[in-house]
Amino acid sequence: MALAAQPDPGTHPAPSPRGALATTACMETLQVGYLHAVAAAAGCTLSQPFPDNGIDWHVSHSAPGHTVDDEVTIKVQLKATYQIPPRPPGPAFPFTLDNAHLVKLARTPVAVHRILVVMLVPRARDDWLRARHDGLDLRHCCYWTNLAGHPVTGRRRTTVRIPTTRVFDDRALCAIMGRVGAGGTP
Numbered sequence: 001m002a003l004a005a006q007p008d009p010g011t012h013p014a015p016s017p018r019g020a021l022a023t024t025a026c027m028e029t030l031q032v033g034y035l036h037a038v039a040a041a042a043g044c045t046l047s048q049p050f051p052d053n054g055i056d057w058h059v060s061h062s063a064p065g066h067t068v069d070d071e072v073t074i075k076v077q078l079k080a081t082y083q084i085p086p087r088p089p090g091p092a093f094p095f096t097l098d099n100a101h102l103v104k105l106a107r108t109p110v111a112v113h114r115i116l117v118v119m120l121v122p123r124a125r126d127d128w129l130r131a132r133h134d135g136l137d138l139r140h141c142c143y144w145t146n147l148a149g150h151p152v153t154g155r156r157r158t159t160v161r162i163p164t165t166r167v168f169d170d171r172a173l174c175a176i177m178g179r180v181g182a183g184g185t186p
Helices: 023-042 100-105 170-181
Strands: 043-045 057-062 071-081 092-096 114-120 127-134 135-138 141-145 157-163
Touching: 023 057, 023 071, 023 114, 023 135, 023 141, 057 100, 057 141, 071 092, 071 100, 071 170, 092 100, 100 114, 100 157, 114 157, 135 170, 141 157
Parallel strands: 071 114
Antiparallel strands: 043 057, 057 071, 092 157, 114 141, 127 135
């Protein structure tokens, strides 16, 4: 049995060449990984509608405290951008959506609530992940908003505001599901 040479602990291995997949496609994959991690930590199940018809994922949550049903579901539309820096200043950052997407997300009333989750990623793929012996960091962050009732204001695209206080993590997802499970909105 041959042993592979190990790099000297004081040096860093040369970066491996990345595949030729378009950056936007890689961003989509990264945000799906983020969603899966959040859903797993929150105890939720995921399903992907086929075809997606403008909604990327259905997230379901079962809990004895839900009063409207034993399991509640929300629809999630994922978006990602590297054009907004991490930790955006102020109470919200602007994000532009095609009007067709906004109409789908803003519809009221609905039987199943919808949220938009926007991931801010570093421009360079080398900065997306940090793996260590004690953890894996995905960078930078996802934020969520409920756009129900939001008006279309542009001719083809509309800019919406994403609150910086609404970090999308497992606690936020459980809180969203708790409100929906009580008959409220996300």
